[in-house]
Amino acid sequence: MGPEVPVDAEAYLGRWAARVEEELDRRIPERGGEPPEMYRIMRYSLFAGGKRLRPVLCAAGCEAVGGEPEGVLPAACALECIHTYSLVHDDLPAMDDDDLRRGVPTSHKVHGEGAAILAGDGLLTLAFGLMADEEMARRAGAGRVIEGVRMLAAAAGAAGMVGGQLLDIRAGGRVGSPRELEEIHRLKTGAMIRCAVCLGGLLGGGSAEALAALARYGERAGLAFQIVDDILNVEGSPELMGKAAGSDARHEKATYPALHGLEASRRLAREACEEALAALSPLPGGAPALAALARFIVLRRF
Amino acid sequence: MGPEVPVDAEAYLGRWAARVEEELDRRIPERGGEPPEMYRIMRYSLFAGGKRLRPVLCAAGCEAVGGEPEGVLPAACALECIHTYSLVHDDLPAMDDDDLRRGVPTSHKVHGEGAAILAGDGLLTLAFGLMADEEMARRAGAGRVIEGVRMLAAAAGAAGMVGGQLLDIRAGGRVGSPRELEEIHRLKTGAMIRCAVCLGGLLGGGSAEALAALARYGERAGLAFQIVDDILNVEGSPELMGKAAGSDARHEKATYPALHGLEASRRLAREACEEALAALSPLPGGAPALAALARFIVLRRF
Numbered sequence: 001m002g003p004e005v006p007v008d009a010e011a012y013l014g015r016w017a018a019r020v021e022e023e024l025d026r027r028i029p030e031r032g033g034e035p036p037e038m039y040r041i042m043r044y045s046l047f048a049g050g051k052r053l054r055p056v057l058c059a060a061g062c063e064a065v066g067g068e069p070e071g072v073l074p075a076a077c078a079l080e081c082i083h084t085y086s087l088v089h090d091d092l093p094a095m096d097d098d099d100l101r102r103g104v105p106t107s108h109k110v111h112g113e114g115a116a117i118l119a120g121d122g123l124l125t126l127a128f129g130l131m132a133d134e135e136m137a138r139r140a141g142a143g144r145v146i147e148g149v150r151m152l153a154a155a156a157g158a159a160g161m162v163g164g165q166l167l168d169i170r171a172g173g174r175v176g177s178p179r180e181l182e183e184i185h186r187l188k189t190g191a192m193i194r195c196a197v198c199l200g201g202l203l204g205g206g207s208a209e210a211l212a213a214l215a216r217y218g219e220r221a222g223l224a225f226q227i228v229d230d231i232l233n234v235e236g237s238p239e240l241m242g243k244a245a246g247s248d249a250r251h252e253k254a255t256y257p258a259l260h261g262l263e264a265s266r267r268l269a270r271e272a273c274e275e276a277l278a279a280l281s282p283l284p285g286g287a288p289a290l291a292a293l294a295r296f297i298v299l300r301r302f
Numbered sequence: 303m304g305p306e307v308p309v310d311a312e313a314y315l316g317r318w319a320a321r322v323e324e325e326l327d328r329r330i331p332e333r334g335g336e337p338p339e340m341y342r343i344m345r346y347s348l349f350a351g352g353k354r355l356r357p358v359l360c361a362a363g364c365e366a367v368g369g370e371p372e373g374v375l376p377a378a379c380a381l382e383c384i385h386t387y388s389l390v391h392d393d394l395p396a397m398d399d400d401d402l403r404r405g406v407p408t409s410h411k412v413h414g415e416g417a418a419i420l421a422g423d424g425l426l427t428l429a430f431g432l433m434a435d436e437e438m439a440r441r442a443g444a445g446r447v448i449e450g451v452r453m454l455a456a457a458a459g460a461a462g463m464v465g466g467q468l469l470d471i472r473a474g475g476r477v478g479s480p481r482e483l484e485e486i487h488r489l490k491t492g493a494m495i496r497c498a499v500c501l502g503g504l505l506g507g508g509s510a511e512a513l514a515a516l517a518r519y520g521e522r523a524g525l526a527f528q529i530v531d532d533i534l535n536v537e538g539s540p541e542l543m544g545k546a547a548g549s550d551a552r553h554e555k556a557t558y559p560a561l562h563g564l565e566a567s568r569r570l571a572r573e574a575c576e577e578a579l580a581a582l583s584p585l586p587g588g589a590p591a592l593a594a595l596a597r598f599i600v601l602r603r604f
Contacts, residue, residue, distance in 0.1 A: 035489075038460040038468050089423060094415030113396035114471045117419060121391060121426065122460035128430040129455030132448045142444030146434045149451060153431030158340040158424035166340050169416045187337075 007288045009296030016059045016069065017052035020080060023073045027130065041111045041119040042126070045088050046081070049102050053225075054079040054192060057293065058200035061214050064280070064287035067204020071140065074133035075148060075203055079196050081130065082156050085123035086165070088116055095169055127152070140203040148199050155195030164188025171254055181254045185226045186219075193222030197290070213282045217290060220276035224298045227269040230255040231262060231301075266302045273298035309590045311598030318361045318371065319354035322382060325375045329432065343413045343421040344428070347390050348383070351404050355527075356381040356494060359595065360502035363516050366582070366589035369506020373442065376435035377450060377505055381498050383432065384458050387425035388467070390418055397471055429454070442505040450501050457497035466490025473556055483556045487528045488521075495527060496520030499592070515584045519592060522578035526600045529571040532557040533564065568604045575600035 024046055033039030055076035059069035069076075091098040091106040092113060099109050108116035131152060137145045154160055164187025171184065197218035201211050234257045256265040276294045280287045326348055335341030357378035361371035371378075393400040393408040394415060401411050410418035433454060439447045456462055466489025473486065499520035503513050536559045558567040578596050582589045 035465045038465045118464050118468050122464045125455050125459035132451035137448050146439050149434035153427050157427035162420050162424045163337045163340040166420050
């Protein structure tokens with residue numbers, strides 16, 4: 001092998017996002033699903049212009065251990081189904097009560113609350129159906145897929161994303177302590193970012209040592225992404241993770257800028273990103289795609 | 303082996319329901335889960351006095367193919383988590399808007415709507431975490447567990463239970479045609495009953511032929527149970543599947559008695575039950591537990 005060629009993060013993001021979108025479109029078809037409305041309302045949110053960050057991290061995590069990302073596409077699609085369902089449920093009147101997401105009406109505004117709840121339930125269930133893809137099990141090994149299902153359920157469930165969202169709605173307008181804020185972020189968004197990277201590595205055949213490095217990268221990068229998201233939300237720049245600018249302040253959500261100020265938040269994001277990059281050193285070739293993604297999302301901004 | 307000893311269905315139901323309850327209590331502990339409120343609200347609905355019919359059918363399906371039901375307890379618990387989450391979400395104001403279930407306030411009345419939605423999401427996610435239990439994979443084989451995850455996701459998801467619930471809320475007060483009613487029941491409750499029986503058989507090591515027999519039994523028994531449930535709901539007897547007496551009429555739900563009358567509904571339940579019993583003939587010993595359960599739930603009543 002020649003010297004490592006640096007990865008163009010934007011092109012990488014675009015390429016794998018498009019590939020994941022193709023797969024989602026093929027696996028959740030516009031026509032033929034029964035009942036048809038069910039598939040229509042799931043697709044409404046699934047194809048509303050997400051960045052596909054989690055699936056791309058899954059592909060990059062797979063590549064980082066020498067795996068073939070095409071082989072983990074069902075898992076990448078599963079991650080996006082879970083992310084999408086979480087947005088649909090979070091937008092409900094009983095939670096954040098958002099009417100718009102990425103400039104279009106939220107699912108419950110279009111389809112009604114009951115149907116939006118069911119669309120979320122359907123997407124969450126579908127995610128695990130995708131994880132059980134026969135071809136992926138053949139390539140990755142059934143044992144690794146089962147470990148992946150356990151990992152995904154842990155990250156998305158009560159002790160992960162869902163638990164974090166509960167802490168978030170219970171916190172209400174209170175800004176809370178830095179520790180409380182980090183705990184909410186760690187569970188609500190961090191767990192799934194970490195899981196995305198690790199799932200790619202696991203299904204790509206990574207060693208225990210490689211998976212530990214990916215977990216560390218995922219934790220620190222996840223925190224950095226979240227702080228960047230908080231900052232962009234305040235600054236009104238095009239957002240990274242899909243919320244309307246200023247929506248956190250409107251909901252009086254606890255955020256890094258609210259608690260630490262903008263300058264300290266930028267510093268914390270840079271530090272977390274540097275830790276994420278340092279974590280990659282045990283991986284063959286230093287995992288250039290993962291490194292480029294972290295740099296692209298965090299460092300180039302500050 | 304001596305001659306087949308008939309199974310006491312009531313004792314069988316009680317024994318396996320208690321066993322499943324123990325397992326649920328062990329796997330979703332009252333203390334130690336983080337965040338603690340998340341586990342508390344999931345347990346609130348999980349231990350609200352369900353009959354544990356689906357887990358018991360899973361145990362009986364396993365036994366019907368010569369498997370050891372203790373080995374499929376994680377799958378049995380997963381079925382109950384999914385059933386419970388579906389009740390929590392169905393009770394929400396945006397769906398059936400029920401304040402009471404089995405005489406106690408529904409989750410959203412106690413914990414708020416947002417928390418109830420999240421409790422449901424947590425239970426659904428947990429179900430797939432349970433399916434990926436290491437010990438079950440070791441006993442049943444990882445390939446069978448992955449097939450089981452696929453089966454469960456199909457039965458619980460958009461093309462099964464969730465899709466059926468969408469058809470149900472869209473049907474609103476309209477009684478509709480017999481065909482529409484059967485389609486709603488087939489998806490909303492039938493798919494998970496069928497899945498419960500088949501999952502037990504699959505993880506118990508059943509042959510393709512045995513699984514086909516279990517699927518047929520599950521389909522017909524599921525329909526029979528649903529008709530009985532509809533009838534009991536009208537008659538105000540202690541309910542089988544956990545709804546308040548008369549609640550279907552209050553919601554103007556399409557039901558068998560509403561569409562066919564009580565007498566014809568009883569006949570349809572008996573016929574479906576006889577078909578379920580007939581389906582068991584290819585199984586070793588005629589699957590006495592499954593036969594006894596169908597007789598106990600359906601035939602003894604009419």
